[in-house]
Amino acid sequence: MRRFVEMFRTPDGQMRLNTFVLVCSLFLLWGAFSGMIDVLNKHFQDSLHLSKAMSGFVQGAWYGAYFLIALPAGWLARKIGYGGGILTGLGLAVIGCLMFVPAVQLKASQDVVFAAFLTALFVVGAGMTCLEAVANPYTTLLGTLEGAVSRINLAQTCNAVGWMVGPMIIGAFVMSKTKIANTSNHSLYLPYLGLGGVVALLLVAFFMWPAPDIQAPQEAKPATRPSEHARPLRMEWHFIFAVVAQFFYVAGQTGVFSFFINYVKDRGYSPAIPKWLAVHLPTAVEFQSHGAWYVTQYGATTLLTIAFGCFTLGRLSGSMILRFVKPHLMLALYGLINTILMVVVVLNGLKIGGHVITLGWVGVIALMLSYFFMSIMYPTIFALGIRGLGPNTKVASGFIVMSIVGGALAPFFMGYIADRSSMRIGFILPLICFVVITLYGFTWKSLFRRDMLPTDDAIVGAEPIPG
Numbered sequence: 262m263r264r265f266v267e268m269f270r271t272p273d274g275q276m277r278l279n280t281f282v283l284v285c286s287l288f289l290l291w292g293a294f295s296g297m298i299d300v301l302n303k304h305f306q307d308s309l310h311l312s313k314a315m316s317g318f319v320q321g322a323w324y325g326a327y328f329l330i331a332l333p334a335g336w337l338a339r340k341i342g343y344g345g346g347i348l349t350g351l352g353l354a355v356i357g358c359l360m361f362v363p364a365v366q367l368k369a370s371q372d373v374v375f376a377a378f379l380t381a382l383f384v385v386g387a388g389m390t391c392l393e394a395v396a397n398p399y400t401t402l403l404g405t406l407e408g409a410v411s412r413i414n415l416a417q418t419c420n421a422v423g424w425m426v427g428p429m430i431i432g433a434f435v436m437s438k439t440k441i442a443n444t445s446n447h448s449l450y451l452p453y454l455g456l457g458g459v460v461a462l463l464l465v466a467f468f469m470w471p472a473p474d475i476q477a478p479q480e481a482k483p484a485t486r487p488s489e490h491a492r493p494l495r496m497e498w499h500f501i502f503a504v505v506a507q508f509f510y511v512a513g514q515t516g517v518f519s520f521f522i523n524y525v526k527d528r529g530y531s532p533a534i535p536k537w538l539a540v541h542l543p544t545a546v547e548f549q550s551h552g553a554w555y556v557t558q559y560g561a562t563t564l565l566t567i568a569f570g571c572f573t574l575g576r577l578s579g580s581m582i583l584r585f586v587k588p589h590l591m592l593a594l595y596g597l598i599n600t601i602l603m604v605v606v607v608l609n610g611l612k613i614g615g616h617v618i619t620l621g622w623v624g625v626i627a628l629m630l631s632y633f634f635m636s637i638m639y640p641t642i643f644a645l646g647i648r649g650l651g652p653n654t655k656v657a658s659g660f661i662v663m664s665i666v667g668g669a670l671a672p673f674f675m676g677y678i679a680d681r682s683s684m685r686i687g688f689i690l691p692l693i694c695f696v697v698i699t700l701y702g703f704t705w706k707s708l709f710r711r712d713m714l715p716t717d718d719a720i721v722g723a724e725p726i727p728g
Contacts, residue, residue, distance in 0.1 A: 335659020
C-alpha cells in the first residue's frame with residue numbers, strides 16, 4: 262500500500278494523491294459522455310430515419326471537436342496552466358448540455374433537428390477535449406516518473422467506468438424495451454441536463470481548489486550545443502508514430518463502439534436467445550418473434566454496458582499489470598489479440614461457396630472481448646508518445662488528442678460499407694486499425710532509442726528505457 266501511495270509523490274516531495282483523485286472525476290465524466298454517443302448513433306437511425314453512414318455524423322461531431330479544439334487546448338494549457346484548461350473545459354461542457362433543451366423542443370425538419378443535436382454534441386465535445394488534452398498529461402506528472410504509465414491507466418479506469426455508466430443513463434430514456442423501436446426524442450435532454458448539473462458542481466470544486474501547475478521533466482542529458490536544447494516535435498519519431506497509432510486506435514475503437522448495437526441487432530450475426538435463458542431474462546431485454554427470442558434495443562444496450570464492463574476490467578487489470586510488464590510489449594500483444602478477434606467478427610456469416618460460416622454468439626462474444634483488449638491502448642499510446650518531451654509535453658499532448666479525429670471518420674466509412682454490403686464487412690476497418698497499433702507496440706523501443714541519447718545512462722531521473 263505504501264508503494265502505491267508513494268507513486269503520487271512528485272520529485273519535489275509533494276504528495277499529489279488528493280489532486281489525482283479529483284482529476285479522476287474528469288476521466289469519469291468524459292467517459293460517461295462518450296458512452297452516451299454510441300447509443301445516440303443507433304437511436305437517431307430510428308428517430309430521425311438516418312442511414313448508418315449518416316448516423317456516423319454523431320461521432321463525427323463529437324470527435325471533430327477533438328480534432329479542431331485539441332491543439333488550441335494544448336496551447337491554452339501552456340499559457341494558463343492545467344487548472345485554467347480544466348475550468349475552460351468544464352464551462353464549455355455546461356453550455357453544451359444546456360443546448361440539448363432547445364434542440365429537443367425544436368419544430369423543424371429532421372435535417373435541422375439533427376444539425377441542432379450535432380451542434381450541442383460538438384460544444385460538449387469541445388469541453389471534453391479541453392479536459393482530455395489537460396488531464397492525460399497531467400496524471401503523468403502527479404507523482405514519480407516510473408509510475409506515469411500506471412497512473413494514467415488507473416485514471417483511465419475511471420474513464421472506463423464512465424463509458425459503462427453512459428449507455429445505462431441514456432439507454433433508460435431513449436432505447437425501446439419492446440420489439441418496436443423508439444422514434445421519439447422527447448426525453449433526450451434529460452440525461453444531458455442531469456450530467457450538466459454534475460459538471461457545474463465540478464466547475465465549482467476546481468475553482469475552489471485549483472489544480473497546481475507542474476512542469477514535465479526532460480528525459481535527456483543536458484545538451485552540449487545550444488541547438489540541442491529544444492528538439493522540434495517533428496524529429497521525435499516515437500511521438501509522430503504515437504499520433505498515427507492514436508488516430509488508428511480511436512478510429513477502430515469508435516467503429517466498434519458505434520456499431521456494436523447494430524451488430525447485435527442484426528439477425529445475420531446474432532442468433533436467437535436460447536429458450537432456457539430467455540425464460541429467466543427480464544421482459545425489457547428480450548422479445549419473442551416467430552417462436553424465437555431476440556434481444557430488444559434496451560437488451561443490446563445492456564450487452565453494450567457489459568462490454569464496457571470488460572473495458573473497465575481491462576483498464577483496472579492493465580494499470581496493475583503495467584507496473585511489471587513493459588508497456589510497449591503489452592500494447593503490441595493486446596493489439597495482436599484484437600486483430601484476431603476482429604477476424605472472428607468479420608467471418609461470422611461469411612459465405613464460402615454454398616456454405617455459410619455461422620459463428621452466432623461467438624461473433625458477439627468476440628466483439629465484447631475486444632473491449633477488454635482495447636482498454637489499455639489509448640492511455641498507453643499517450644504515455645509512450647509524450648515520454649521524454651519535457652517542455653513540449655503540453656503541445657505534444659494536444660497533437661495526440663487531435664488525432665482522435667480518426668473517430669470522426671471511421672463511423673461514416675463503416676456505415677457506408679454496411680449500407681452497401683453488410684455490417685460484418687464494415688468491421689474490416691477496425692481490424693486494419695489494430696494491425697497498425699500492433700506495429701507501433703513492437704517498434705516503439707527502437708523509435709524511442711533513436712529519439713533519445715544512445716545510452717540508457719543518458720536519461721536523467723528516469724528508469725532505463727523499457728526493453
